[in-house]
Amino acid sequence: MRARWIVVLALLLAGCTGTPDSDGDPVTLRFQSLAWQEESVEANKELVKEWNATHPHVKVEYVQGSWDSVHDQLLTSFEGGEAPDIIHDASDDLADFAYGGYLADLSDLLPGRLKSDIPQRSWDTATFGDGVYGVPFLQEPRVLIANARWLKESGVRVPTPEHPWSWAEFRRITDQLSGAGKYGVAWPLKEPVSATLNLSLSAGGQLFHRGDDGKVTIRFEQADQTVPRTIHDQANTDHSASPTTLGGGGSDTLPGFFGGKYAMVPLGFSYRQQIAQQAPKGFRWQVLPAPAGADGLTQGVSPQTLSVAEDSPHKKEAAAFIDFLLQPENMVRLALGDWMLPTGTAALEDPALHTAKDGWATGTALAAHLRSAPAQSVRGYPEWKDKVATPAFQEYYSGAIGLGELRKRLEEDGNLVLARYQR
């Protein structure tokens, strides 16, 4: 009888002190992080250290992952049953893993605090079917980084999140700023599809339309044309957009921007880190909201996410770690480290994210307008993007084809690709 009480007492004590493995060893979770900037890696490692100091029975091991080839690396790890317990990725990479059964449905694992702290529009980016397969925690809008002195001297109206430029006004202003080998804007469009589609939401563009049967078709309608037409006309009609940057990445535009060749560069919000680091002394820059259309400042984003592997034997512990990592004050630390915006409403209220310095306040004001990227859950999107849309948009922006041909390729060729995934 006494022995039975001792066993019960021991079990109760074990329950109170944590969740060790069945053999009594502490649980070890592997957390593969894709943080890469110095401050961001530091913030992640510090948070892991803090967790480990306060949770002796659930040890988290920090594993540095890499954005390069992360999809293939994870796929192999899932197939081989060797995936990390906690997975950092981007929401637009999750669809295949979620539908493939590799990720745990977090709907019942996450605490109410976290669920209610992150708005539904962000949860939508990681919701596939009926399940939630990732916690969206960092996101970045596309903004205009402007040469502040140039803008001031030109006398143009400087937009704010409350009074942004319309797309037509933006075109007019870039035209006004151009001349003598200088351009109003330099579009870095090495990856033209996501930039175009995400910005097109502001004008009400959807491109992907889901029918009653659940199948998705592509329709390139009037609202979808606003953004591509603006870029095309800036580059080919007004010559207010530099033609040389159209095929380059964001970093490629920075020397020209610092050198006074371009007045503005549309970039992801996190590029501010590079700009702050590389801008010549005395160079004054400011963050402006992207132009607005019929739907205001709305734009699509694919937030960074934290997921739990379906094969993980410690899903509850992994979810608890995610909850810890995404406590408002910790989310702020991660956001500051990555120069991005947190998704959590409590974190977004932190004063550190509302300073004028480095354009934080402008970016934070855009958070409420960020939606799930249009192609987020469309199966076949990666193939459509690589084989159809990327070359079509590149040719259109360079002036090689017109709007009719662009529409034909996006719709006709695109729907053939999507149909193969929806049989």
Next chain:
Amino acid sequence: MRTSTTGRVGQYAALLGYLVFLAFPFLWLVSTAFKSPRELGSLHPTWIPRHPTLDNFRQAFDEQPLLRAAGNSLLAALAAAVIAVLIATPLAYVMARRRTRLAKAATGWVVVSQAFPLVLVIIPLFLVLKELRLINSLAGLVMVYVVWALPFALWMLVGYVRAVPTELEEAAAVDGAGRLRTLVSVTAPLLAPGIVATALFAFITAWNEFFFALVLLKTPEKQTLPVVLTHFIGAEGVADLGPLAAAAFLATLPSLIIFAIIQRRITGGMLAGAVKS
């Protein structure tokens, strides 16, 4: 005579142009590694950094365990090179000297095997290594590198073996040398440049390899240099250019040093005058 001089000048000019073309990325990498962030963002890039700094190297070492990763890479690449050569040399000898159907089929298979994309083999390979408990192990990675390098190593060595005249081996046999003695004392020294070149190929293939290392090595302690280099690259290819260049420059040094040491061994000419025609 005039035409000959013009032709020679043209040849040298072409050679110089080719050397500049080859050297450009490396020289630019070295220049970038010593530039400050502000100089990296300059519209007028310079070959020689105006304010050379070691900050990129400091940051690279502070942020990532480069030395440990370089040690792992060196270990994996050296082991892969030695094992690949040890296996490939006798096999290549047999394939070159015994021109049977089997040898021809093996040569065909070697060529075909080079066409397999990595993603096709990685999942089965991962499962096999998992069964062998060789995931997250440098031994497992070396095994993969050896298998991956073997076909081409074999192909290279078969060519070198065929270049060794059989008359030399026959002459040694006439002089009373046995099979083993002939192979060790006559054939092997003549094959040395080929063996060195093949080892170098296997070493560099393994040293630069990224994808297998990324997938097969799980813990930071085991990661190799190419994997660690990608930690300076963010989403959508954004890079921390200065530290990345500094780390990449360091990553090229072992290959350069090894090349510098053994390049004379690879240079042909060892067979010159071996046989009177």
